[in-house]
Amino acid sequence: MSLYAIGDLHLHFESELKARNQIEDKVWQNHEKKLMDNCHKVINEDDTLVLVGDHSWGRNINECQKDLEYIIELPGRKILLRGNHDMFWDANKTEKLNEMYKGKLEFLQNNYYTYKDYALVGTKGYTFEGPFYVDNYGNIEGWDEKEAEHAEKLVKREYERLITSFEKAKADGYQKFIMFLHYPPTNILQANSIFTKIAEMYKVEQVIYGHCHGESRFHDSIIGKKRKIRYSLVSGDYLRWNPYLILK
Ligand SMILES: [Fe+2]
Numbered sequence: 001m002s003l004y005a006i007g008d009l010h011l012h013f014e015s016e017l018k019a020r021n022q023i024e025d026k027v028w029q030n031h032e033k034k035l036m037d038n039c040h041k042v043i044n045e046d047d048t049l050v051l052v053g054d055h056s057w058g059r060n061i062n063e064c065q066k067d068l069e070y071i072i073e074l075p076g077r078k079i080l081l082r083g084n085h086d087m088f089w090d091a092n093k094t095e096k097l098n099e100m101y102k103g104k105l106e107f108l109q110n111n112y113y114t115y116k117d118y119a120l121v122g123t124k125g126y127t128f129e130g131p132f133y134v135d136n137y138g139n140i141e142g143w144d145e146k147e148a149e150h151a152e153k154l155v156k157r158e159y160e161r162l163i164t165s166f167e168k169a170k171a172d173g174y175q176k177f178i179m180f181l182h183y184p185p186t187n188i189l190q191a192n193s194i195f196t197k198i199a200e201m202y203k204v205e206q207v208i209y210g211h212c213h214g215e216s217r218f219h220d221s222i223i224g225k226k227r228k229i230r231y232s233l234v235s236g237d238y239l240r241w242n243p244y245l246i247l248k
C-alpha cells in the first residue's frame, strides 16, 4: 500500500484548448500515454494517487468527461484537488462532484481523506504571480500593487478552506498530516507564507504542490526539507510523467 501524487495533466481529449508548451515541448508529446504506462508500472489497486489539479482544459463538465474517464482508468484510488484551470469544478459544488463520481473519484476541498493513520488535507491555495518589474539585470525592483492586493483576498479564502480541511481531520482524531496544494506554498519572492505557517502549525510531514511547469518555473518555490517539512513539486512535466512516491 503506497501513496503517490502527480499534477497538471492538462488533459484535452474533448477541448481544443491547450497551452503553447503542450504543443512545442517534447516532454508533452503523448503525455497521456506516458503517464498511463508509468502509473501502471508502479501503482497497484490498493495504492492511492492524489492529482493536485489542472486536470483538464475543458470549460465545463461536459467538455471534461473523457478527461475524467482517463483519470478513472489510472490505477488505484484517485483523489483530486482543484487547480486554477479546472473550470468544471465549481468551488461550491464539490459535494455534488463527489456524489456524481462516487466509487470512482474523490474530490478534496473543505473535507479530508485518509491514508493509513494520516489525514490527507488540502486546497487549491494561491500565490501572487506578478506582474513583477525587473531592471536591466533581471533583478525584481517592484510589482503590481493592485494585483498583489487582489491576490491577498484569494489567499485568505484559500487559507480558510485549508483550515476547514485540517480542523475536520483533527476533530476526527487525526494527528498526522500530508498537505496538498495546487499552487506553490510561496511566491517567487517569499521564503515563508501563510501556507508554510499553517504547515508548521499543524506539524505536517510533507507539503505536495503543482502548478509550476515549464523548466523556467520549476524553482519558483520551496523544494526539499525546510524546518522539518519536506516540500515536493509534483507537476507532471517536472516529474516526466512518473508519479511521485510520498509514502510507502
Ligand atoms: Fe498547470
Ligand SMILES: [Fe+2]
Residues within 6 Å of the ligand: 054, 083, 084, 085, 182, 210, 211, 212
Ligand atoms: Fe495551475
